[in-house]
Structure formats: structure tokens, C-alpha cells
Amino acid sequence: MLQLLLASQQRIRHFTALALRLGHAQGATPAELSGTAARVARYFTQRLPQHFEAEDFALLPRLFTTTISTEMMRHLWGMKLQHEAIEQALSKLVPLWLTLRDSPERYGELAESLARGSQQLMLLMEVHLHLEEQYLFPLVRTCLPPEALEELATEVLRGRDLLN
Numbered sequence: 756m757l758q759l760l761l762a763s764q765q766r767i768r769h770f771t772a773l774a775l776r777l778g779h780a781q782g783a784t785p786a787e788l789s790g791t792a793a794r795v796a797r798y799f800t801q802r803l804p805q806h807f808e809a810e811d812f813a814l815l816p817r818l819f820t821t822t823i824s825t826e827m828m829r830h831l832w833g834m835k836l837q838h839e840a841i842e843q844a845l846s847k848l849v850p851l852w853l854t855l856r857d858s859p860e861r862y863g864e865l866a867e868s869l870a871r872g873s874q875q876l877m878l879l880m881e882v883h884l885h886l887e888e889q890y891l892f893p894l895v896r897t898c899l900p901p902e903a904l905e906e907l908a909t910e911v912l913r914g915r916d917l918l919n
């Protein structure tokens with residue numbers, strides 16, 4: 756399960772960086788702009804929601820049943836709220852990416868909003884990932900028995916198959 760989470764973090768960082776580059780891609784060709792916008796939009800509308808779902812509905816409920824400190828409880832709740840803030844930032848970016856995917860010649864008029872939105876996304880993600888690395892992962896490692904981790908991983912992978 757931890758490997759799945761770590762792989763997810765890497766993918767999140769990769770696509771967030773790609774989104775940020777798309778906000779500063781004045782030299783790119785229309786085909787490059789359209790292709791990158793399509794990949795970024797696909798990731799953030801299909802894969803990321805699965806990751807959030809796995810954390811919110813599979814991982815967190817299990818952690819809440821274990822004995823954790825009030826402070827940790829606050830951190831976990833904070834992470835869940837951050838998911839919502841990220842989703843809100845994405846709700847502004849996704850339409851821009853889809854427009855760029857279909858009409859890359861409109862890059863000039865979209866660039867500023869893309870740059871601003873992706874910068875905000877990057878900040879939200881960095882705070883979030885850092886919090887997870889600092890609190891969530893060590894907790895998962897120490898709090899959940901190996902069988903629970905395996906069960907979780909199977910559940911998450913099964914969910915992914917269903918959603919794909």
C-alpha cells in the first residue's frame with residue numbers, strides 16, 4: 756500500500772509540474788500544447804480523483820478506527836479538507852485545459868489564467884504532499900498491520916480497475 760501511495764505522490768508531482776510548464780509554454784507548437792493539455796486534463800479528471808477517493812474512503816476511515824492522538828486526527832482531517840481545496844482549484848483549470856486541447860491557437864488568451872491557476876495548484880499540492888509525507892505515511896507504516904495494508908492495496912487496485 757505504501758508503494759502505491761509513493762507512486763501516486765510521484766505522479767502527482769509530475770503532472771503538477773507539467774501543468775505549471777503549460778502556463779509558461781509560449782514557445783510550444785499548437786500540437787504540443789494540445790497534447791500536453793489533453794494529458795494533464797486526463798490525469799487530473801481521471802487518475803487524481805481515484806487517488807483522493809482511495810485516501811478519503813479506504814485509508815482514512817481505517818486510520819480513524821485505530822488509536823491516534825487528537826493532533827494526528829486534526830492533521831488527517833486537514834488533509835481531507837485540502838483535497839477539497841485542490842478539487843476547487845482544479846474546477847477552474849480543467850475547462851482551460853479542455854479548451855486548450857481543442858483550440859491550441861487560443862493559448863495567448865488562456866496563458867495568464869493557466870499560469871495563475873497552475874501556480875495555485877502547485878502551492879496547494881506541495882503543502883498537501885508534504886503533510887502526507889510528514890504525518891500520514893509514518894502513521895500508515897506504524898499503525899496498520901501488514902494484513903490491513905494488503906487488504907487496502909487490493910481494494911484500491913480493484914477500485915482502479917472498476918473506474919478505468
Ligand SMILES: [Fe+2]
Binds near residue numbers: 810
Ligand atoms: Fe492526499
